[in-house]
Amino acid sequence: MSGGAIISMKNRFNFGYFITEGFRSIFAHGLMSFAAVCMIVACLLIMGSFSLVAINAERMLSQAEDDNEFLAFIDETYTDAQIRQLQQQVAAVDNVASVNFVTREEAKENYLGDYEDEGLYANIPDEVFRDRLSIHVVDLEQFGQTVAAVEALPGVAGIRAMGELAQGFVTVRNVASAIALALVAILAAVSLFIISNTIRLATFARREEIAIMKMCGATNSFVRWPFAFEGLMLGLAGAVIAFFLQWGIYAAIYRAVVANGAIGMFPLLSFGAIWAPVLGVFLLAGALIGACGSGFAIRRFLQV
Amino acid sequence: MIRLMDVFKEYDNGTKALKGINLRIDDGEFVFLVGPSGSGKSTIIKLLTAEVSATQGRVMVNGYNLNNIRQWQIPYMRRTLGVIFQDFRLIEKKTVRSNLEFVMRIIGASPREMRRRIPYVLDLVGLGDKADVYPNEMSGGEQQRVAIARALINNPQMIIADEPTGNLDPQRSLEIMTLLERINSMGTTMLVVTHEKELVNRFSKRVVAIQNGELASDERGGYYQYEKSV
Ligand SMILES: Nc1ncnc2c1ncn2[C@@H]1O[C@H](COP(=O)(O)OP(=O)(O)OP(=O)(O)O)[C@@H](O)[C@H]1O
Ligand SMILES: [Mg+2]
Numbered sequence: 001m002s003g004g005a006i007i008s009m010k011n012r013f014n015f016g017y018f019i020t021e022g023f024r025s026i027f028a029h030g031l032m033s034f035a036a037v038c039m040i041v042a043c044l045l046i047m048g049s050f051s052l053v054a055i056n057a058e059r060m061l062s063q064a065e066d067d068n069e070f071l072a073f074i075d076e077t078y079t080d081a082q083i084r085q086l087q088q089q090v091a092a093v094d095n096v097a098s099v100n101f102v103t104r105e106e107a108k109e110n111y112l113g114d115y116e117d118e119g120l121y122a123n124i125p126d127e128v129f130r131d132r133l134s135i136h137v138v139d140l141e142q143f144g145q146t147v148a149a150v151e152a153l154p155g156v157a158g159i160r161a162m163g164e165l166a167q168g169f170v171t172v173r174n175v176a177s178a179i180a181l182a183l184v185a186i187l188a189a190v191s192l193f194i195i196s197n198t199i200r201l202a203t204f205a206r207r208e209e210i211a212i213m214k215m216c217g218a219t220n221s222f223v224r225w226p227f228a229f230e231g232l233m234l235g236l237a238g239a240v241i242a243f244f245l246q247w248g249i250y251a252a253i254y255r256a257v258v259a260n261g262a263i264g265m266f267p268l269l270s271f272g273a274i275w276a277p278v279l280g281v282f283l284l285a286g287a288l289i290g291a292c293g294s295g296f297a298i299r300r301f302l303q304v
Numbered sequence: 305m306i307r308l309m310d311v312f313k314e315y316d317n318g319t320k321a322l323k324g325i326n327l328r329i330d331d332g333e334f335v336f337l338v339g340p341s342g343s344g345k346s347t348i349i350k351l352l353t354a355e356v357s358a359t360q361g362r363v364m365v366n367g368y369n370l371n372n373i374r375q376w377q378i379p380y381m382r383r384t385l386g387v388i389f390q391d392f393r394l395i396e397k398k399t400v401r402s403n404l405e406f407v408m409r410i411i412g413a414s415p416r417e418m419r420r421r422i423p424y425v426l427d428l429v430g431l432g433d434k435a436d437v438y439p440n441e442m443s444g445g446e447q448q449r450v451a452i453a454r455a456l457i458n459n460p461q462m463i464i465a466d467e468p469t470g471n472l473d474p475q476r477s478l479e480i481m482t483l484l485e486r487i488n489s490m491g492t493t494m495l496v497v498t499h500e501k502e503l504v505n506r507f508s509k510r511v512v513a514i515q516n517g518e519l520a521s522d523e524r525g526g527y528y529q530y531e532k533s534v
Contacts, residue, residue, distance in 0.1 A: 212393060214382075215393075216382065217380065217383035217458070219376070219379045222410060
């Protein structure tokens with residue numbers, strides 16, 4: 001009975017077949033597939049937008065952190081030995097990265113350095129300037145506490161801190177991250193649900209074929225792969241569409257900021273600088289949602 | 305090769321479909337399985353294809369012990385069987401050729417193997433010129449031939465047919481049965497479930513009759529005679 005050919009029984013991974021079947025299935029129930037892709041696009045877009053806000057806030061923050069410095073003016077009655085002792089005390093305060101002692105002469109020179117061409121200030125008496133400690137903090141989020149702790153030390157006559165803009169960035173970043181996280185959790189759940197229903201529909205539409213496959217000795221994975229690919233392709237399609245929409249939205253905002261001359265105050269990253277990680281994360285997230293959604297459907301509805 | 309040893313089957317709802325069946329079918333045999341409706345014929349088929357498992361007793365199919373078969377081995381066990389049903393179960397939206405390719409792909413056959421094997425098997429069942437026709441453009445007898453071709457395509461050791469002629473007129477039925485006999489004569493073991501007395505009696509093969517889930521008779525060259533024993 002083996003005429004015609006010797007039949008092989010190797011378990012070739014028939015990639016082309018699985019992909020083709022996955023595609024056919026997507027278009028066989030197009031409306032549902034469309035809804036699933038839309039959900040993934042919405043999910044990724046919202047996640048992406050808030051993440052980009054957070055990323056930009058983070059960057060502005062790290063730029064601000066370069067000036068993460070405040071000054072502690074030293075009691076004028078202090079001797080050199082006392083100043084050295086105070087410097088050690090300040091260095092021991094939590095969250096202090098470094099402490100530099102700056103004499104009033106150095107401070108004046110620095111100050112004048114900023115206004116080189118203006119003779120106007122050249123005659124400022126030394127007394128206007130005071131000996132000071134220039135203090136860098138480690139974590140800007142605890143900037144306020146650190147300033148207060150230093151201020152409370154005996155021998156500190158006064159404080160000059162300029163952390164407010166930075167604090168604003170911290171708030172924006174934290175809020176944006178939190179919103180992104182919460183929305184992503186919800187939308188990811190909804191996307192998973194829709195994808196898994198789409199795949200369930202696909203398995204239902206093909207239940208007769210599946211029964212025949214099983215009867216003829218198809219392995220579980222052979223039956224399941226086309227559906228796994230279907231979910232994966234839906235996820236990736238959503239990712240690609242979301243990426244281009246994100247690009248458009250981001251570019252529009254960027255242009256608006258530049259047009260308003262606000263790019264100096266809000267030095268946004270250009271999309272060109274971030275497109276690769278955005279695309280990467282979108283593809284990864286889309287693939288993950290797609291694969292998990294179909295995996296879920298296959299487990300629950302495709303007991304082969 | 306089939307061995308049923310003291311096999312009981314009770315369905316989840318409490319129906320006792322099989323009550324201690326002993327049956328041995330060797331390679332190359334042709335066996336009719338007969339019996340009244342509800343006697344347990346299809347249950348035996350489902351046991352052999354591992355669609356259901358025995359409540360008690362031992363089941364062996366082509367060297368596989370179904371009592372302790374691993375889940376992953378079941379597909380490979382099924383590849384040693386070709387199964388045919390009364391209602392053909394062809395994929396309506398695929399041509400005859402695609403239906404056969406569909407089944408060959410399952411076992412990992414290459415396109416070249418398909419191009420060689422499909423015309424051979426279609427010729428064998430008398431459908432050499434119907435490769436590109438859709439099932440709903442064919443008569444019932446032709447559709448059943450396609451189903452037989454599909455059962456044969458992966459070169460199984462045994463063919464199991466559950467009322468293959470149930471939907472066909474007597475002339476078509478005779479043709480199908482003759483085809484099955486011919487395939488058997490080429491070496492494939494054949495187990496055919498049927499109701500059709502006249503057909504069974506024409507072929508003078510081994511006839512296993514069951515009734516009420518029990519073996520009623522098992523005769524070589526036998527007739528369909530369970531009614532006599534009632
Ligand atoms: N899935 C099931 N769940 C519960 N009972 C079942 C199931 N399948 C079959 N039965 C019962 O088991 C008994 C045997 O059924 P089976 O289908 O094996 O009979 P059969 O000999 O093939 O009958 P027929 O000639 O009508 O096809 C019957 O009483 C039937 O009602
Ligand atoms: Mg039956």
